[in-house]
Amino acid sequence: MKRTWKFLRFELKKYLWTLIVLVAVCTIPYIAELSTMELSYVYNHYQTGALTMVLRSSQIGLSLFALGALCYLSPALVYSFKMSKRGIDGYYSLPLKKEKLYLVKTLVGLLLVLVPFTVMYWGGFLALVFRAENPYDMFWYLPAYFGSALLGVCLFGLNAFLFTRGNTVADGFVFMIAYIPLFLMLYEYATAAFDLRGRASYETFITFGGLIEFGNAMHDLIVRYENVTFSPLTFVVMPILGAVGYALLFALLPYEKGENAEQLSDSWFGYKILIPVYTAFLLALNMNAFDIIGFCGIAVAAIVATVVYQRKFKFHLKWWGMIGGALALGLFLGMFIP
Amino acid sequence: MIEIKNVTKGYEDKKEVLKNVNLKIEDSCVFGLVGINGAGKSTLLRLIAGVLQTEAGQVCIDGENVWENERRKSEIFFLPDDPFYASGVTARSLADMYRAVYDFKEKTFQTYLEKFKLNEKAPIRNFSKGMKRQVFVALALAIAPKYLLLDEAFDGLDPLARLVFKRALVELVEEKGATVIISSHSLRELEDVCDSYGILDHGVITCAGELERDLGRVHKFQAAFEKEVSPEMLGFPCMSFHRTGRVVQILARGNAEELTAKLKMLEPLFVEEIEVDFEELFIGEVEARGYLQ
Numbered sequence: 001m002k003r004t005w006k007f008l009r010f011e012l013k014k015y016l017w018t019l020i021v022l023v024a025v026c027t028i029p030y031i032a033e034l035s036t037m038e039l040s041y042v043y044n045h046y047q048t049g050a051l052t053m054v055l056r057s058s059q060i061g062l063s064l065f066a067l068g069a070l071c072y073l074s075p076a077l078v079y080s081f082k083m084s085k086r087g088i089d090g091y092y093s094l095p096l097k098k099e100k101l102y103l104v105k106t107l108v109g110l111l112l113v114l115v116p117f118t119v120m121y122w123g124g125f126l127a128l129v130f131r132a133e134n135p136y137d138m139f140w141y142l143p144a145y146f147g148s149a150l151l152g153v154c155l156f157g158l159n160a161f162l163f164t165r166g167n168t169v170a171d172g173f174v175f176m177i178a179y180i181p182l183f184l185m186l187y188e189y190a191t192a193a194f195d196l197r198g199r200a201s202y203e204t205f206i207t208f209g210g211l212i213e214f215g216n217a218m219h220d221l222i223v224r225y226e227n228v229t230f231s232p233l234t235f236v237v238m239p240i241l242g243a244v245g246y247a248l249l250f251a252l253l254p255y256e257k258g259e260n261a262e263q264l265s266d267s268w269f270g271y272k273i274l275i276p277v278y279t280a281f282l283l284a285l286n287m288n289a290f291d292i293i294g295f296c297g298i299a300v301a302a303i304v305a306t307v308v309y310q311r312k313f314k315f316h317l318k319w320w321g322m323i324g325g326a327l328a329l330g331l332f333l334g335m336f337i338p
Numbered sequence: 339m340i341e342i343k344n345v346t347k348g349y350e351d352k353k354e355v356l357k358n359v360n361l362k363i364e365d366s367c368v369f370g371l372v373g374i375n376g377a378g379k380s381t382l383l384r385l386i387a388g389v390l391q392t393e394a395g396q397v398c399i400d401g402e403n404v405w406e407n408e409r410r411k412s413e414i415f416f417l418p419d420d421p422f423y424a425s426g427v428t429a430r431s432l433a434d435m436y437r438a439v440y441d442f443k444e445k446t447f448q449t450y451l452e453k454f455k456l457n458e459k460a461p462i463r464n465f466s467k468g469m470k471r472q473v474f475v476a477l478a479l480a481i482a483p484k485y486l487l488l489d490e491a492f493d494g495l496d497p498l499a500r501l502v503f504k505r506a507l508v509e510l511v512e513e514k515g516a517t518v519i520i521s522s523h524s525l526r527e528l529e530d531v532c533d534s535y536g537i538l539d540h541g542v543i544t545c546a547g548e549l550e551r552d553l554g555r556v557h558k559f560q561a562a563f564e565k566e567v568s569p570e571m572l573g574f575p576c577m578s579f580h581r582t583g584r585v586v587q588i589l590a591r592g593n594a595e596e597l598t599a600k601l602k603m604l605e606p607l608f609v610e611e612i613e614v615d616f617e618e619l620f621i622g623e624v625e626a627r628g629y630l631q
Contacts, residue, residue, distance in 0.1 A: 003408070003439050010438040014431065081422075090422025092389040094439050095412035258390050259349055266350075 004100045011108045018077060019115055026066045026120040034059060034127040040135050055135050055223040058128070063121045064148055064215035068208045070113040071155040072176055075163035078109040083169050088258040098253045106160060106249070113156050114149060121145055136222050144218035151210045151234070154242025158207060161245035165267035167260045174308075175265075178274045180207050185281050192285065193336040201231055210238040264311065271309035275302055276326035283330025287337055299327055339365055340386060340485065340517065344395035347381055355381045357541040358395070363519060363534070366511055370528040370549065371521040372620055373538035379521040380419065382538065383487045386519065387416035399485065412440065415483040419490035421474045429458040429473045433480070440481045447480035453502055467494040475499070479506050484516055491520045492527045504531050529616035537623050545623050549616065556619050559588045561601055561609035573600045577622035589614070589622040 037059065043052045081087030091101060125141050128134055159176045166172030184205040203209030217230035248269075265271060279302040286294050302323045307313055340363040348354040355378045363369045373379050384390045385397050388404045388411050397404045404410050423432060429451065436442050451458055454472040462470055471494045478486055486507075492500050508531060510516040522528050528535070529549065536546035545552075556577070562584045569579040574597060578589040584607070590597055594611060601609050614622075 003412075006438040010435055013434070084422075086418070086420055086422040089384065089387075089389055089416065089418040089420075093384075093387040093411070093414070093416040095408045095414075096439060097406050097408055258384070263350070 003096065004104065007094075007096060007100075008104045008107065011104055012111070015077070015108055015112060019112060022070065022112060022116040023119045026063075026070075026116040027123045030059075030062055030066070030120050031123050031127045033062070034124045035131070039128075039131070039133065053135070058136055058219055058222045059124070060141075060144060060219050060222060061215050063117065063124055064211045066120055067113065067117040067148055067152045068155065068211050070116060071152055071159050071208070072173075074109045074112040074156060075160045075176070076169060076172060077112060078105045079160065079164050079172070080169050081105075082164065082256075083167060083172065083261055085261045088261045092258050098256065099250060102250065102253060106246075109160060110153060110156060113152055117149070117152060118145075121148075135224075137224050138222070140218055140221040144214075144222070147214050147218070147235075148211065151214060151238050154238040154245075155208055155211065157242035157249070158245035161249040162269065164249060165265065165269045167263045167265045171265035171270065175267075175270050175274070178278075182274070182277065183207070184209075185278070185285070189281050189284055189333065189337075192338075193333075195338075204231060204233050204237055207241070210234040264309065271305065275305045275309065276322055276329070278302075278305070279323065279326035280330040280333060283327060284333035284337065287331070287334025295327075298330070299323065302326060339363065339400060340519075341398045341401075342382070342386070342395070343398065345382075345385060345392050345397060346394040347378075347385060347390065347392055355541050356385070359538075359541070359543055361536055361543050361546060363517060365517050366515045367533040368507060368511055368518045368520065368531045370525075370532035370535040370616070371519055371538060372523075372525060372528065372535060372616075374624060377538040378541045379538055380489050383416065383489050383519065383521055384418075386485075387411075387414055387487050389416065413484040414487060415440070415478050415481045415485070416487040417474050417478050417489065417491070419493060421470070423462045423470075425461075425463060427462050428460060429456060429462065429476070432462070432473065432477060433458070436477055436481055440483070443480045443482060446482065447476055450476035450479055450502075450506070454499060468496055468499065471495050472499055475503050475506075479510070482510060482514055482516065484514075486510065486516055486518045488518065488520045488522075491522050492524045493522075500527060507531055525617040525620055526615065532616070535616070537620060539624065539627055544627065553614055553616065553619060556589060556591055556614050556622065557594045557597055558612045558614045558618060559590075559597065559601060559609055560612055561586055561588070561604075562607040563604060564607065567604055571604060573603065578625040587612075589618065 038056055040053050040055045043054045044050075045052065081091050092098070094101070096104075121141075122145070125138070128136060129138060158179075162175040162179055163172035165175050184202060187202075187205040201213060203213040206212070213231060213234050217228055220228040260266075279298060282301075283295065283298050286298070306315060306319050306323060310319065340361075342359050342361040345356055345359045346354060347356040359378075359382065371379050371382065381390065385392055386404065388397075388406065391405055399410045399413065402410050404414070433442065433444070433447055437444075450472075454469070454476060456465075456469060456472055456476070462473060465473065475495070478488070492503070495503060504527070507518050511518060518531075520528060520532065532549050534547060535549050535552075536543050538544070563586065564584070567581070567586055569576055572579075572588065572590075574590055574592060576588050576590040578587075580587045588601075598609060598611065
């Protein structure tokens with residue numbers, strides 16, 4: 001354990017400059033904006049002539065946007081070592097079990113997310129507090145911080161798992177980005193096929209959607225809007241996705257092969273699933289406006305994605321079978337959409 | 339002692355790089371691991387270092403499996419042919435990393451940095467290939483592990499740095515009882531430091547043993563004959579046979595006197611034994627296996 005602590009200390013020291021840069025990039029423009037922006041304006045009703053003070057955006061969304069962006073950047077910063085043969089040689093030969101190595105990397109990754117966000121968030125809070133006229137309901141900054149931080153921790157966990165499914169940094173990014181609308185697409189299909197429209201908000205099914213939904217609600221409370229709506233489902237879906245991400249990241253470590261670095265990203269959570277799922281559901285969702293050009297477009301996109309995956313133009317017959325099967329499945333699923 | 343027991347390892351694109359490899363490497367020796375390109379040397383070193391997991395079999399140190407074994411891995415330092423360093427990393431920051439996980443001797447590190455005239459605060463990316471290698475050599479010697487694994491050990495090092503490194507390796511083995519496994523194509527360099535060796539060919543250890551003893555068992559003759567002589571006429575199996583005009587060079591195993599006697603039966607104009615070095619032994623072995631014909 002002593003070795004793990006010492007390694008954690010080293011890693012923290014190693015990422016210190018990165019952390020300082022991230023804090024500066026997030027905080028300085030944010031504080032500058034909050035210190036100088038107009039917080040409210042007087043609205044003159046064109047019919048009644050009544051004057052009303054309207055609060056401008058609290059810009060809390062900017063801090064949540066930064067949090068979301070950090071959740072995509074940080075996994076690449078801390079786990080990219082496993083995407084190069086040299087990195088694997090360097091880190092896997094150290095006298096540390098993989099679980100401890102990845103635990104240290106995960107903790108550092110979380111700090112790279114939470115520290116810049118925290119400094120930015122509370123820096124912005126202070127910038128507002130110290131302004132002479134502050135019309136906002138500042139109480140909501142406290143629950144907004146803890147709620148956002150929790151959602152950030154969850155999103156980082158999911159992205160950490162998705163990124164590490166890639167065997168190259170580019171594939172890792174592709175996986176994180178490809179999963180953003182994946183669940184929304186499945187929800188879209190379910191709502192269209194089974195008439196579930198309106199049961200949940202769309203943001204709930206985007207991987208970072210929880211941040212948007214929660215951020216919007218908190219913003220509305222801060223600027224004293226009435227009729228604030230928020231689906232508590234966000235705090236169910238995101239923690240589940242996050243917990244699954246962390247659990248799978250560590251549970252699959254024994255199956256993590258060092259020799260896979262720089263090779264094709266063959267994970268079952270990567271292209272193997274993404275290409276057929278996207279092909280089938282995009283086709284199914286577009287059946288209403290089905291035309292041969294649309295079909296060909298989706299088929300070509302599936303082939304291009306397979307070329308990106310296989311890194312060659314001439315790929316094995318089974319991949320053609322996968323594309324064909326996905327297209328057939330798409331046509332079949334499309335039949336259920338009224 | 340390092341024991342490699344029935345180890346098999348394959349990659350997806352290249353099936354079975356190592357096939358049922360069995361090898362024992364005694365403590366306190368310098369072991370030379372040689373083989374042609376793609377023979378599986380780097381894979382074997384990465385398995386011993388615990389970087390890769392075996393598909394079948396085990397890599398054990400003193401009877402304990404190395405895979406995910408922190409205690410055993412703390413006794414190993416692996417210096418790959420292309421060592422890892424992140425952008426902006428300095429010799430100092432690398433030393434800090436290894437200090438976190440190994441028993442690191444700062445004084446030794448500084449000594450070798452001075453010997454190699456390296457600036458510990460300069461980014462490694464600006465160093466030449468040889469200077470980068472020197473940094474990692476200094477790190478390896480500062481860790482002074484019980485088992486030092488060196489892939490393409492002398493690659494990029496200038497003759498002076500090679501000499502310093504070889505001396506340090508001998509010191510490590512003699513004074514600290516370390517075991518050094520070196521994979522290299524510089525067989526003449528290996529011959530200077532190795533006690534024992536193993537030849538890896540297409541994933542199989544084809545030949546292993548004490549270097550001095552095995553060099554003593556292989557004999558190289560140069561002879562000239564009036565008539566044309568073929569390998570079949572020699573009366574003994576030869577590892578390699580090269581003819582240039584009337585002069586032939588023969589590499590063979592066995593008793594030197596008996597081999598000379600058989601050669602003399604072919605009435606040579608002259609016959610003489612020439613000293614065999616490791617490179618010739620290796621080439622003879624690979625030629626005997628059908629390469630370079």
